Amino acid sequence: MTASGSDALYKLRHRPPSEKLVDGSFKILVTVLAALVGLILLAIFLVVFMESREALGKFGLSFLVNSKWDPNTDQFGAFTSIYGTLLSSFLALLLAVPLGIGSAIFLTEDFIDTRIRAVISNMVELLAAIPSVVLGLWAIFVLEPFARPILQIINQYFGWIPFFSTVPTGPGMMPAVLILVIMLLPIITAISRDSLNQVPPDLRQAAYGVGTTRWTAIFQVLLPAAISGIIGGIMLALGRAMGETMAVTMIIGNSNNFSFSWFAPANTISALLANQFGEADGLQVSALMYAALVLMIITFIVNVLAQWIVKNLSLKYD
Amino acid sequence: MTSSFLPAKPDLKFKPHLLRNRGNKLLTGIAGLFSLIAVVPLIAVLAFVLFKGISVIRPMMFFELPPPPGLEGGGIGNALIGTLLVTGISCLFSIPVGVGGGIYLAEYSGNNKFSAFVRFGTNVLAGVPSIIAGVFIYGLIVATRILFGNSYSAVAGGLALSVLMLPTIIKTTDEGLKLVPQELRWGSLGVGASKFVTTMKVVLPSAVAPIATGVVLAIARSAGETAPLIFTALFSPFWPEGVFKPIATMSVLIYNFAIMPYDAQVTLAWAASFVLVILILAMNLLARWISGFAQR
Numbered sequence: 001m002t003a004s005g006s007d008a009l010y011k012l013r014h015r016p017p018s019e020k021l022v023d024g025s026f027k028i029l030v031t032v033l034a035a036l037v038g039l040i041l042l043a044i045f046l047v048v049f050m051e052s053r054e055a056l057g058k059f060g061l062s063f064l065v066n067s068k069w070d071p072n073t074d075q076f077g078a079f080t081s082i083y084g085t086l087l088s089s090f091l092a093l094l095l096a097v098p099l100g101i102g103s104a105i106f107l108t109e110d111f112i113d114t115r116i117r118a119v120i121s122n123m124v125e126l127l128a129a130i131p132s133v134v135l136g137l138w139a140i141f142v143l144e145p146f147a148r149p150i151l152q153i154i155n156q157y158f159g160w161i162p163f164f165s166t167v168p169t170g171p172g173m174m175p176a177v178l179i180l181v182i183m184l185l186p187i188i189t190a191i192s193r194d195s196l197n198q199v200p201p202d203l204r205q206a207a208y209g210v211g212t213t214r215w216t217a218i219f220q221v222l223l224p225a226a227i228s229g230i231i232g233g234i235m236l237a238l239g240r241a242m243g244e245t246m247a248v249t250m251i252i253g254n255s256n257n258f259s260f261s262w263f264a265p266a267n268t269i270s271a272l273l274a275n276q277f278g279e280a281d282g283l284q285v286s287a288l289m290y291a292a293l294v295l296m297i298i299t300f301i302v303n304v305l306a307q308w309i310v311k312n313l314s315l316k317y318d
Numbered sequence: 319m320t321s322s323f324l325p326a327k328p329d330l331k332f333k334p335h336l337l338r339n340r341g342n343k344l345l346t347g348i349a350g351l352f353s354l355i356a357v358v359p360l361i362a363v364l365a366f367v368l369f370k371g372i373s374v375i376r377p378m379m380f381f382e383l384p385p386p387p388g389l390e391g392g393g394i395g396n397a398l399i400g401t402l403l404v405t406g407i408s409c410l411f412s413i414p415v416g417v418g419g420g421i422y423l424a425e426y427s428g429n430n431k432f433s434a435f436v437r438f439g440t441n442v443l444a445g446v447p448s449i450i451a452g453v454f455i456y457g458l459i460v461a462t463r464i465l466f467g468n469s470y471s472a473v474a475g476g477l478a479l480s481v482l483m484l485p486t487i488i489k490t491t492d493e494g495l496k497l498v499p500q501e502l503r504w505g506s507l508g509v510g511a512s513k514f515v516t517t518m519k520v521v522l523p524s525a526v527a528p529i530a531t532g533v534v535l536a537i538a539r540s541a542g543e544t545a546p547l548i549f550t551a552l553f554s555p556f557w558p559e560g561v562f563k564p565i566a567t568m569s570v571l572i573y574n575f576a577i578m579p580y581d582a583q584v585t586l587a588w589a590a591s592f593v594l595v596i597l598i599l600a601m602n603l604l605a606r607w608i609s610g611f612a613q614r
Contacts, residue, residue, distance in 0.1 A: 019512050026514045027426055033418030034427075037488065038439040040481060044450065047457040102352030111346060120357060127360040129602050130367075131542025133572045134591045138363050140576055141584075182363070185356045213338050215345045236445070243447020245545035246569075250576060270449045270545070277456065277549045285461075292453045296446070303445030307438075 048296060052289035063290055069256040069272075071280070076287035078269065080258045082294060085268040088173060088248065089241035092180035097234060099181070100188030104230075105218060107189070108196040121193065128186035136250030139179040144171065144251060147178060151263055166261035171253035173266040179247045184237045191236070195229025196222060228313040235306030239299045245270040269295040364595070371592020374585045384555055384571070390582050394590045396557050400472070400565040401594075403558060404551055405541050407476025412483040413533060419484075420491020420529075425517055444485035451481040452546035460550055465562055472558070472565040475551025479543055483536040490532020494525040531609040538601035542594055544569035568594050 055063065059076060066077025103124075107117050151168040158164045168174065199222050207217035223230075253265020254275050269291050277288055333339065382393030419436065427433030455478040460469050498521050506516040522529075544567075552564035553574055559565075568590040575583035575590075 013510060015512065019514075023512045023514045026517070030418045030422035030426060033415050034422035034433075034436045034488075036415055037419055037436055037443060037484060040484070041439045041443055041446075043458065044446065044454045044481075047454050048450070051457045051461075099352045099356045102349045103356040106349040106353040109349075111350065120353070124357065124360065126599060126602055127364060129538060129542075129598050130363060131544070131569060131594060131598065133542065133544040133569045134367060134595055135363060137572055137576045137587055137591055138366060142362075142366055143359075182359050185360065189356060213342050215342050216338075239445050243445075243449065245447065245449040246573060250573065270447060273449050273453060274545060274548060277453070278552070289453065289457070292450055296450055299445060299447055300442065303442060306445075307441055 048289055048293050052286055052293050054286040055290040067258040071284050074283045078291045080256050081267045081269045081272045084266045085242050088177050088268055089238055091177045092184055092241050093238055096181045096184040096188055100185050101192050103189045104192035104196055107193050124186045124189055133246040135179055136247035139251040144175045162260040163262045166264040168263040171251050172264055173262045176248045176252040179251055180241050184241055187237045188233055191233025192230045195226035199225045232306050232310035235302055239302040243299050245274050249274045367591050367595050370588045375589045375592055379589055384586055385582050387580055394586055397566040397568040397571040399558055400567045404472050404475045404567055407473055408479035408483055408540055412480035412487055416484050416487025417491050419488045423492040424495035440485045440488050448482055448543055449545040451478045452550055455550045468562040470552035470564040472551055472561045475547045478546035478550045479540040483540050486536040487532055491529050494528030498524050527608055527611055531605045534601050534605040538598045542569055542598050544573050
């Protein structure tokens with residue numbers, strides 16, 4: 001009686017075929033969904049490459065160094081836009097990096113009350129969520145009119161330097177750089193702050209223990225320990241700056257005439273796309289796709305480099 | 319012997335006039351100044367948008383169409399509906415695919431090459447400029463007229479946005495599922511549940527808060543995106559005519575109206591900015607509330 005009862009109790013339950021089918025197909029389903037990410041990425045490259053073949057064949061690599069963009073005669077060269085993309089991103093980084101890292105240090109040291117620091121940190125993160133088109137609107141009506149007198153003074157006294165040689169009259173490279181700085185600051189500040197927070201407290205205590213001042217500890221111990229995260233953050237910000245479209249499009253002036261002056265209207269690849277794609281046809285579409293391909297390759301390299309730096313250069317603490 | 323290493327009278331007092339102490343003060347001041355410079359413009363943007371928005375917004379704006387150039391009044395009703403519709407379409411695609419991909423990464427992939435490729439692809443996709451997503455959908459859907467012969471449409475706009483939402487959702491799902499204790503899976507499998515039941519009924523419900531946080535953040539980001547929409551969803555001065563027709567969205571409305579020389583349009587751009595910023599900040603706060611809820 002008991003023996004047969006326990007036999008029944010412990011009898012192995014065989015999984016019905018329907019359950020195996022559901023299990024197996026669910027695994028296949030999620031694998032396919034995961035594969036879709038890779039497929040979309042490949043499709044993006046393929047679509048942009050296929051559409052740009054005509055311009056690729058016609059202009060070749062001279063597209064990259066030719067600054068003439070003329071839809072009327074079907075002559076296309078993207079040098080002005082490529083130069084604008086690189087210049088605006090690097091100038092914006094030059095201003096945003098010291099400001100961002102300085103703020104991150106200020107937010108991780110105990111200069112002010114923890115609660116005030118938490119409020120500032122949260123605000124910076126929330127402000128990163130403001131859409132770039134709203135920042136563009138603000139740049140047109142507030143930032144550019146505010147910055148213009150300052151830029152005019154610079155032009156007055158330093159106009160002999162080619163970079164400042166144009167009288168600022170409205171949209172141009174410099175207002176675009178300023179709005180980019182505002183967009184990049186939250187990214188750089190947040191990532192640098194997180195990297196600094198992750199440095200083990202022992203390092204700081206050891207530094208103070210051997211008699212360093214606060215700033216010696218920051219420069220010689222804390223920053224070197226957090227540098228990989230900070231550089232990774234800067235690279236991500238660089239990728240973001242290069243791809244940034246709306247705010248820049250609205251304030252850069254969209255001029256395809258090359259100028260050395262930072263106060264003159266200029267263009268970036270993404271601004272060129274945003275402006276001309278809607279009304280383009282024929283070879284112009286293909287040329288725009290070629291420009292998009294260039295932008296993709298540049299941002300791809302920057303982003304992969306950023307990932308590599310974060311992964312391989314970080315100091316490991318056990 | 320030892321006394322020769324130390325000054326005759328060890329003096330432990332802080333000497334503010336020393337160069338290094340002065341330098342310290344100077345650097346502290348500079349760091350404070352830098353954070354002030356960093357925070358002020360950001361707060362100025364928010365304050366200006368909110369202030370300007372409150373001063374121009376009227377309740378009727380939510381129910382009216384934008385006026386033809388040169389006329390007064392009008393509203394952003396069609397753009398508000400359009401933003402909700404296009405964002406909704408993007409969710410329909412990106413949430414199932416993103417959560418599914420995240421489940422694969424967290425539950426089914428070991429450390430094989432395929433999952434490394436998917437993780438790499440997710441990171442690369444996260445770095446793809448938003449305008450490229452628009453260019454891609456334009457080349458794939460708009461130019462080929464693959465959607466029943468329609469070119470610009472709300473669906474095309476929604477798909478462009480979903481390309482941008484996908485990496486965020488996959489990453490947060492993957493990370494959220496990894497936080498679920500392994501004992502829960504063992505327990506469920508131990509009492510005889512299949513892997514499918516374990517994942518759907520045990521693992522996923524306990525990770526719902528971090529996943530929801532990621533989804534809400536992704537929606538908030540896509541609601542403000544403009545670049546992918548300007549040549550996929552285009553714009554329309556009329557009420558939405560269905561998902562296969564061009565549609566107005568608030569972000570494209572701001573872009574189009576900001577540079578118009580008419581006061582009525584610029585006013586609408588500010589009103590739309592106000593509504594968009596409030597919407598996005600509210601969603602960010604919601605995301606914080608959800609993730610706080612998860613940590614409890």
